[in-house]
Amino acid sequence: MDKLGSKYTGFSFAELKQSKSFQDDVVASDFDLTVRLVIVYGRLKVGSVRTAFEESIGSRIKKFSGKEDRPLLESFTSLFSDDIKLPKGTIIDVTRQSGHSLATKIDGKEIGAVQSSLLSRAFVDLYIGDEPFDVTGKDDISSKLASFLSKE
Numbered sequence: 634m635d636k637l638g639s640k641y642t643g644f645s646f647a648e649l650k651q652s653k654s655f656q657d658d659v660v661a662s663d664f665d666l667t668v669r670l671v672i673v674y675g676r677l678k679v680g681s682v683r684t685a686f687e688e689s690i691g692s693r694i695k696k697f698s699g700k701e702d703r704p705l706l707e708s709f710t711s712l713f714s715d716d717i718k719l720p721k722g723t724i725i726d727v728t729r730q731s732g733h734s735l736a737t738k739i740d741g742k743e744i745g746a747v748q749s750s751l752l753s754r755a756f757v758d759l760y761i762g763d764e765p766f767d768v769t770g771k772d773d774i775s776s777k778l779a780s781f782l783s784k785e
Contacts (some may be wrong), residue, residue, distance in 0.1 A: 635687050637662060641782045649779035650716035659778060660757045663750075667728040668774075675721035682725075683713040689766060705752055712737050712745040729753045 636660055641649060659666075691706050715740035717739060723740050726738045736743060765771035 637664070638782055644783060646776075646779050646783040649783055650775055654671055655779070656761055656775065659775075660754055660762055662733050663729075663733055663753075665728060665730050666774075667726050668756075670725040670727070672721055672723040672725070673718050677719050679713050679715060679717045682719065683710045686710050686713070689759050690752070690755045690779060693762070694751060694760050697754055697758075698751055702751070705749055707736060708747045708749075709737075709756075712747075719743070719781075725772055727756060729757055743765075747768075 637655075640658065641652075641655060644652070644655075680764040686705060687710050690709065691701065694702050694706060719739075724738075724740055728738075729747075730736055730737045732748065733753045734746050735753050735756055736746040738744065759766050761771045761774050
C-alpha cells in the first residue's frame, strides 16, 4: 500500500475513483486485500463455485499471460473440494497477501493458499478490473481504497 500511497496521495477521491491507472495499480499491487463472499442461496454446491472461478479466473489468467495455465488455475480451484458444504450464511474469504499469496478461508477455517503473482492479479481483476464480476462490488472496493488515499 506504501507504493500506492506515495504515488496517489494528494489526489481527490473523485480523481482516484475514476482513474484507470489507479485501478490497474491496485490489481498489480502486493498489499493485503480480502474479498468476502457470503452465500445467500441455501442450495449452492461447491462445484458451482469451483466452476465459476475456473471460468472467470481462467479467462483472466489468459488475459494477463497470453495463454491458459490449467495447473495454476487448478491449484486454486482444487481448494474447493466436493466435501465442502456451503449452507446459507457461509462466508468465503479470499485474501491476496503480500508476497502474492492467495489464501482462502471458509467460515474462518483456512482451506489453503497458493503463491502466484499471476493468480493473485487475476483474482483481484475479477473484482476491480475492467470487466468486474460485480460492478457494485467494484465501486465499493474502489471507493474504500480511494477514500483511504485521497486528500478529501
